Amino acid sequence: MSIKIGERIPHAQLNVLTDGVQTVTTEELFDGRKVLLFSVPGAFTPTCSFKHLPGYVDKLDEFRARDIDVACMSVNDAFVMAAWANSQQVPPDLRMLADGNAAFAEALGLTMDATAFGMGKRSKRFALYAEDGVVRQLFVEAPGEFKVSSAEAVLAAI
Incomplete structure (x- = not known):
């Protein structure tokens, strides 16, 4: 069952690459702020690299103007995410x-099985808007689609 609007973001640990791999908790990321988290099935994959991530890069100033932090997540390791x-x-x-282990995607109930594509367990493509750690809006894509989680669609909805 996937997370619902009005529910708190579950505790999980994610990784970022700074001066080595650092762990960051969901509480550090979400508590006390407005955050738009979008998730992609895989770094360097076509839709993710040509549409999803570039859309958020292009629209980042519009999110900043609304005091919304933006984060991208993928079931990849921190080195891949930094290279991407x-x-x-x-x-x-x-x-x-x-x-990397899809632990947060699983806690959100937003995983998919991409073994048919040689990718194993992955996150579904989605965008989630939270305020102070509580989900306010959730945009989950149907398999193979890219409509509701784009930066443009999310900006129009929030």
């Missing part, structure tokens, strides 16, 4: 979060 961020020229304040 570098290749996409992602600004440092757009957090690139590694959910």
